Amino acid sequence: SSFPSPLPAGGESGLSENAMWLLDQRYFARRYDSVSGTIRKEASFGEFARRVARIVASAETAYLGGSASDLEWLRRLENSIYDDITNRRFLFNSPCLFGAGAGMTVDPGLSGRIYCPPEEMTFEDYDLLRRSRTRSQQLFACFVIDVPDSIDGIFDGVKDAAVISKYGGGVGGNFGHLRERGSAINGGIGGQASGPVSFMETWNTMGAVVVQGGRRRAALMGMLFDDHPDIFDFIDAKVEEGKLPYFNISVCVSDKLMKEAEGGGDFSLVSRSDGKTVRRVKAADLWNKLCESAWKRGDPGIFFIDRANDDNLLKLGETWKIESTNPCGEQPLPNYTSCNLGSVNVEAFVTTSPDGRKSFDFSAFVDQVFRSMYYLDLVIDACSYPLERIEERTKKIRPVGLGIMGLADAAILLGMRYGSPRFSEFCKCLGDSMGSAALCAAAGIVSDMGKDPFPEAGLIEDLFSEFAREQGEELFPESWYGRLDREGFRSLLEKMRSSATIPYTLSNALEGFFTAQGLGNEGARLELAGNVLLAFTKGKIRNSRRLSVAPTGSISMLIDTSAGIEPNFAWSWTRRIARADGEGQETREFCHKLLSPGQVDELHEKGKPSDPVFVTAYDIPPDEHVEVTGIFARVVDSGISKTVNLPSGATVDEVKQIYRRCYAMGAKGITIYRDGSRSFQPIETAKKP
Numbered sequence: 161s162s163f164p165s166p167l168p169a170g171g172e173s174g175l176s177e178n179a180m181w182l183l184d185q186r187y188f189a190r191r192y193d194s195v196s197g198t199i200r201k202e203a204s205f206g207e208f209a210r211r212v213a214r215i216v217a218s219a220e221t222a223y224l225g226g227s228a229s230d231l232e233w234l235r236r237l238e239n240s241i242y243d244d245i246t247n248r249r250f251l252f253n254s255p256c257l258f259g260a261g262a263g264m265t266v267d268p269g270l271s272g273r274i275y276c277p278p279e280e281m282t283f284e285d286y287d288l289l290r291r292s293r294t295r296s297q298q299l300f301a302c303f304v305i306d307v308p309d310s311i312d313g314i315f316d317g318v319k320d321a322a323v324i325s326k327y328g329g330g331v332g333g334n335f336g337h338l339r340e341r342g343s344a345i346n347g348g349i350g351g352q353a354s355g356p357v358s359f360m361e362t363w364n365t366m367g368a369v370v371v372q373g374g375r376r377r378a379a380l381m382g383m384l385f386d387d388h389p390d391i392f393d394f395i396d397a398k399v400e401e402g403k404l405p406y407f408n409i410s411v412c413v414s415d416k417l418m419k420e421a422e423g424g425g426d427f428s429l430v431s432r433s434d435g436k437t438v439r440r441v442k443a444a445d446l447w448n449k450l451c452e453s454a455w456k457r458g459d460p461g462i463f464f465i466d467r468a469n470d471d472n473l474l475k476l477g478e479t480w481k482i483e484s485t486n487p488c489g490e491q492p493l494p495n496y497t498s499c500n501l502g503s504v505n506v507e508a509f510v511t512t513s514p515d516g517r518k519s520f521d522f523s524a525f526v527d528q529v530f531r532s533m534y535y536l537d538l539v540i541d542a543c544s545y546p547l548e549r550i551e552e553r554t555k556k557i558r559p560v561g562l563g564i565m566g567l568a569d570a571a572i573l574l575g576m577r578y579g580s581p582r583f584s585e586f587c588k589c590l591g592d593s594m595g596s597a598a599l600c601a602a603a604g605i606v607s608d609m610g611k612d613p614f615p616e617a618g619l620i621e622d623l624f625s626e627f628a629r630e631q632g633e634e635l636f637p638e639s640w641y642g643r644l645d646r647e648g649f650r651s652l653l654e655k656m657r658s659s660a661t662i663p664y665t666l667s668n669a670l671e672g673f674f675t676a677q678g679l680g681n682e683g684a685r686l687e688l689a690g691n692v693l694l695a696f697t698k699g700k701i702r703n704s705r706r707l708s709v710a711p712t713g714s715i716s717m718l719i720d721t722s723a724g725i726e727p728n729f730a731w732s733w734t735r736r737i738a739r740a741d742g743e744g745q746e747t748r749e750f751c752h753k754l755l756s757p758g759q760v761d762e763l764h765e766k767g768k769p770s771d772p773v774f775v776t777a778y779d780i781p782p783d784e785h786v787e788v789t790g791i792f793a794r795v796v797d798s799g800i801s802k803t804v805n806l807p808s809g810a811t812v813d814e815v816k817q818i819y820r821r822c823y824a825m826g827a828k829g830i831t832i833y834r835d836g837s838r839s840f841q842p843i844e845t846a847k848k849p
C-alpha cells in the first residue's frame with residue numbers, strides 16, 4: 161500500500177544510507193492510510209518533507225481569504241518549504257519534524273490531504289489541515305519556566321516541565337529563587353529548607369520517566385544565580401557519577417562577578433528568604449571554583465545573564481526578564497515562553513563554476529534566511545502548545561531562532577581550514593549577511609507582508625524613545641532616518657553602540673549592512689538599513705528574537721552535514737544498522753561524505769586525511785574556537801551552541817582566559833570540554849554518532 165503521492169522515493173533524495181537510517185528510525189510518521197485501511201509509515205524523504213511543508217504552510221490560511229491568488233500563494237509556499245528541505249537547504253528543529261500533522265489519523269480524509277500532490281490541494285484542504293491540528297502537533301524545541309519558592313510552585317513547575325517534556329520540548333528553569341539549604345520554613349516553626357539542588361532531583365525524576373514524544377529522552381536545564389548561598393553545592397551538583405543525568409547545569413554569571421573576580425573584590429551571597437547577605441566570599445574564589453569545575457568535568461556551563469538581558473529587545477518589560485536558557489543554551493527566554501528553531505545548511509550554498517571553482521552564493525543564502533524567518537514565524541501559529549500560559553506568552557512576543565549548520569563542511573568545500581584567517585573572514589561575511597537579512601525579515605513580514613507586529617512590540621518603540629531622550633531629542637523624526645547618508649548612519653550607529661539602551665546585536669547587525677553580501681549595492685543596503693531602523697523605532701517588528709545557533713545534533717545528521725557552527729569530530733564512525741537482506745543487523749562503517757576514495761584509503765592507513773582542510777575539533781587551537789564563537793556572537797541575539805575543545809594538558813587559567821574572551825566578545829555562554837575529562841552531557845550535542 162502506498163500514499164497517493166507521486167513524490168520521489170528516498171533513494172532519489174541524495175541522502176546517505178546513514179541519514180535514511182535516521183529518518184526511518186526517528187522521523188517517519190506512522191498514520192492511518194485511508195486507501196488500505198492499515199497503519200502505514202512514511203517511506204521516503206519526499207513524503208516526510210511534504211507533510212512538514214504542507215502543515216507549516218497551512219498555518220498561513222489564518223491570514224488569507226480564500227481567493228485564487230491566496231491558493232496560489234499557499235501552493236508556492238508549500239513547494240518552497242518542500243524544495244528547501246529536499247534540497248538540504250533548510251530544516252526545522254526535530255519537534256517540528258516529528259509533530260507536524262501528528263495525531264491526524266482518525267479522519268481518513270485527512271491523511272490523504274497530507275500527502276496528495278500539491279496541485280490537488282484546495283484552499284479548504286489547507287484550511288482543514290490548519291483546523292485539524294491535534295494536541296500532539298507540538299513543534300517547539302525550547303521552553304523556559306520558572307521555579308517559585310513554594311512547595312505549590314515547585315510541584316506545579318515539575319508538572320509543567322513534565323507536560324512540556326511529554327510533547328517533545330527541552331525545558332529550562334532557574335532554581336535560584338528557592339531559599340537556600342538550611343533556611344527557615346514557615347517562619348521558623350516548620351523546619352529547614354532543603355535548598356535548590358535537592359529540588360532539582362524532582363525534575364530529574366520526572367525526566368527519568370517521561371520520554372519526549374516517545375522519541376527522545378527528556379532534556380532539562382537547571383540554572384542558579386551566582387549570588388545564591390547554595391552556589392558552591394550547585395557547582396558540585398553533578399560531581400557524583402550518575403547524579404542529575406537529565407540535566408545540563410549552568411551558573412548565571414553576572415557582570416558583577418566578572419568585575420570583582422578580576423579586581424580582587426568580595427562578592428556577597430544573598431539569602432533568598434530575607435534578602436540579607438549570608439556570606440561574603442572572595443569573588444576570585446568563586447570564579448576559580450567555577451572554572452576549575454568546568455576544567456575538570458565540563459560542567460557547570462556558564463550563562464552570562466546580564467549580557468542576555470542587555471541584548472533583550474523586551475528589556476523594558478519586567479515580565480520579559482531572562483533568567484534561564486533552554487537545555488543546550490542557545491535560547492535565553494523569559495519564563496513561561498518558548499521558541500522554535502530552524503537551521504540553514506550553509507554547505508548547500510557552495511556553488512561550483514564550470515571551471516570547477518567553488519564559491520559561496522551569498523544572495524541565495526540571504527534569500528534563504530529571509531524565507532526561513534517567514535517559515536519559523538508560521539510555526540508559531542501552527543504549533544499546539546503544551547500549556548495555555550506558554551501559548552499566550554509566546555504569542556505576545558513571537559520569538560524565533562534561526563541558525564545555521566554545515567559550516568565546517570562548507571569550509572572544506574571552499575578549501576578553507578576551519579579556524580584559519582580566511583575562514584574567519586568568511587564567517588564574518590556570513591554573520592553580517594545573516595544578521596542583516598534576519599532584520600529585514602522581522603521588519604518585512606510587517607511592512608511588506610502586512611502582518612501585525614508582535615503584540616509587545618511597543619516595548620521596542622519605548623527603547624528607541626529612551627535612546628532618543630538620552631541623545632537629547634524628544635523623538636527622532638521619521639524623516640531623519642531617510643536622510644541618513646553613509647556618514648550619518650555611521651555616527652548614529654556609534655551612538656547606539658555606546659548607549660546601554662540599544663541591544664548590541666541589533667547595532668552590530670545594522671552595522672553589518674555596510675558590508676553584507678547578497679543584499680545589493682551599497683546604496684540599496686543603506687536604504688534597507690534605514691527602513692529596518694525606522695521599523696524598529698516604530699515597533700513594526702514581527703518577532704522579538706531572531707537568531708539562535710542550535711547544536712543541530714539530529715537534524716544535521718539527517719541531511720548529512722556538519723553540526724551547527726562546530727568543526728567535524730571524526731571522519732568515520734560505525735553504527736549497527738539493519739542488513740540489506742533484512743536478516744538482523746550488522747555493524748557498518750560510514751565515512752565522511754567529502755572524502756574521496758583515495759582519502760578514505762589514507763584515513764585507514766594513517767588515521768587521518770593529509771589534506772590540511774580536514775581538521776577535527778581537537779586539531780583546532782582553543783583560540784580559534786573562541787574566535788568563531790565571537791564572530792557569530794556579534795549578530796546572534798539569542799545564543800550559540802558551541803564547545804571549545806581543549807587538549808588534556810590545558811590549565812585552569814586557560815579556561816579562565818577563554819571565558820573572559822568570550823564574555824568580551826559578547827557571547828552569552830560557552831561550553832568547554834577538555835580532552836579526557838568526564839563530560840556528563842545529558843544531550844549529546846554536535847557529535848557524530
Ligand code: UDP
Pocket residue numbers: 252253254255301302303328329330331372376377378379486487488489490501710711712713714715716843845
Ligand atoms: N532537545 C531536546 N531533547 C534532545 C535534544 C534536544 O529537548 O534530545 C532540545 C533542547 O532544548 C535543545 C534543542 O532541542 O537545546 C535543540 O537541540 P538540537 O539542535 O540538537 O535538536 P535537533 O533539532 O537537531 O534534533
